[in-house]
Amino acid sequence: xxxxxxxxxxxxxxxxxxxxxxxxxxxxxxxxxxxxxxxxxxxxxxxxxxxxxxxxxxxxxxxxxxxxxxxxxxxxxxxxxxxxxxxxxxxxxxxxxxxxxxxxxxxxxxxxxxxxxxxxxxxxxxxx
Numbered sequence: 001x002x003x004x005x006x007x008x009x010x011x012x013x014x015x016x017x018x019x020x021x022x023x024x025x026x027x028x029x030x031x032x033x034x035x036x037x038x039x040x041x042x043x044x045x046x047x048x049x050x051x052x053x054x055x056x057x058x059x060x061x062x063x064x065x066x067x068x069x070x071x072x073x074x075x076x077x078x079x080x081x082x083x084x085x086x087x088x089x090x091x092x093x094x095x096x097x098x099x100x101x102x103x104x105x106x107x108x109x110x111x112x113x114x115x116x117x118x119x120x121x122x123x124x125x126x127x128x
Contacts, residue, residue: 033106040099051088
């Protein structure tokens with residue numbers, strides 16, 4: 001897994017994180033994975049709010065007048081705001097993928113834990 005930040009490829013440093021988990025250097029519990037997923041959701045909400053502010057601001061950039069210099073400045077800021085919206089969209093996509101990873105890992109962890117502990121439940125006499 002490479003650490004390239006483009007497109008739908010792996011998220012930077014996720015390969016290192018996953019490698020640390022697989023090597024037993026980092027231990028995650030279902031609770032910690034759930035908190036990570038919740039924090040991802042909260043962060044995504046904040047990024048979306050920020051994105052909406054930039055979109056609203058883009059529509060308000062009409063106060064630079066009709067002189068060529070005013071229109072050039074207005075266009076410059078509109079371009080920068082559009083770039084920022086694009087960057088925020090990319091960040092939102094990454095955080096959503098991180099959240100999905102944490103949820104998936106937590107669910108897998110819980111399923112494995114349930115399967116491993118089922119034979120030891122009170123009243124259980126082994127496989128049927």
